[in-house]
Amino acid sequence: MNKARVEAFSDGVFAFAITLLVVTIAQPEDYRHLAHDLAHRWPSLAAYVVSFTVIGIMWLNHHSVFGHFRRVDRGLVYLNLALLMTVAFLPFPTGVLGQALARGQGERTAAVVYGVTMTANACAWTALWLYASHDRRLLRSTFPEPERRVSTLLFTMGSVVYTLSVGVAFLNAYAFLALQAVLAIYYAFDPLSRRAGLAPVTTGEADDGDETGQGAGVNTEALRKEGADGGKPDGQPRQQWTLTGGPDDA
Numbered sequence: 181m182n183k184a185r186v187e188a189f190s191d192g193v194f195a196f197a198i199t200l201l202v203v204t205i206a207q208p209e210d211y212r213h214l215a216h217d218l219a220h221r222w223p224s225l226a227a228y229v230v231s232f233t234v235i236g237i238m239w240l241n242h243h244s245v246f247g248h249f250r251r252v253d254r255g256l257v258y259l260n261l262a263l264l265m266t267v268a269f270l271p272f273p274t275g276v277l278g279q280a281l282a283r284g285q286g287e288r289t290a291a292v293v294y295g296v297t298m299t300a301n302a303c304a305w306t307a308l309w310l311y312a313s314h315d316r317r318l319l320r321s322t323f324p325e326p327e328r329r330v331s332t333l334l335f336t337m338g339s340v341v342y343t344l345s346v347g348v349a350f351l352n353a354y355a356f357l358a359l360q361a362v363l364a365i366y367y368a369f370d371p372l373s374r375r376a377g378l379a380p381v382t383t384g385e386a387d388d389g390d391e392t393g394q395g396a397g398v399n400t401e402a403l404r405k406e407g408a409d410g411g412k413p414d415g416q417p418r419q420q421w422t423l424t425g426g427p428d429d430a
Contacts (some may be wrong), residue, residue: 181183183252185412186260187243193264194239201231204275206282215267224278230357235267238301242365250320261306265303273297276335281353290354291349295342298360302342306335 205224208217258294273294280290313328313350314316341363348357 181252181254181259183249184258186252187246190242190246190260190264190311191239193268193364194235194242197268198232198235198239200271201228201235201274204228204231204271206279221278221282223281224275226357227274227278228279230361230364231270232367233358234298235335237364237368238267243415245309248320248323249318251318253318256308256312256318259304259311263308264305266297277357280415281357284316287348287353292346293351294360295356296347299339299342299346302339306339309335331359331389377428 205228206221208214210217222342246252252260273290277287277290277294281287310332313332315324316323316328319328343357345359345363348359
């Protein structure tokens with residue numbers, strides 16, 4: 181299973197979903213009083229801005245999370261599809277919430293639908309991370325083990341927070357929309373990579389298409405040391421090799 185193809189497909193879904201958001205803003209109806217009509221639609225614009233920010237940040241964090249995986253397998257692909265399904269669905273509750281706020285009708289129900297969608301999205305993120313990180317199944321060896329446990333806790337807490345946000349939707353739709361913006365800002369700082377310290381990835385890891393996890397890469401640190409010592413990494417003299425693969429002792 182090629183990781184690059186999975187990421188490319190995911191990028192396409194994110195791009196499609198974020199583009200669809202603009203059609204959630206209804207066209208003005210009263211062109212005689214156009215300024216007033218447009219001003220009346222500010223809740224739709226607010227919902228658009230929040231959802232655009234949410235999807236954009238999710239795309240960035242998706243890239244970051246997959247950067248910590250050395251490979252992908254079929255199970256991860258299915259979980260990623262579930263995540264992308266919630267992303268592609270987000271324009272619908274965005275449009276419903278914006279229209280409900282603009283008309284002053286059904287705001288609570290619209291906010292709940294939006295909140296349930298975001299909760300499903302958070303649960304999909306958590307499931308994807310738990311599957312990939314359990315027993316370091318798909319993680320790169322450079323990802324620190326203590327931060328793996330912390331990241332697991334953060335993903336799990338994220339699902340809980342988004343679930344609780346549905347309760348805010350029952351209380352006040354405007355407060356709920358503001359809470360979604362605050363949560364998006366928090367995730368904009370990429371807590372996973374920040375906690376992991378952006379550990380470097382060696383080329384000795386498995387590449388994107390290696391499902392076995394046994395990469396055939398070259399250890400660049402060893403090569404640098406070899407160049408400095410004028411020989412092998414252990415300090416022994418370096419042999420010259422001919423095109424036939426044998427050492428040239430001449």
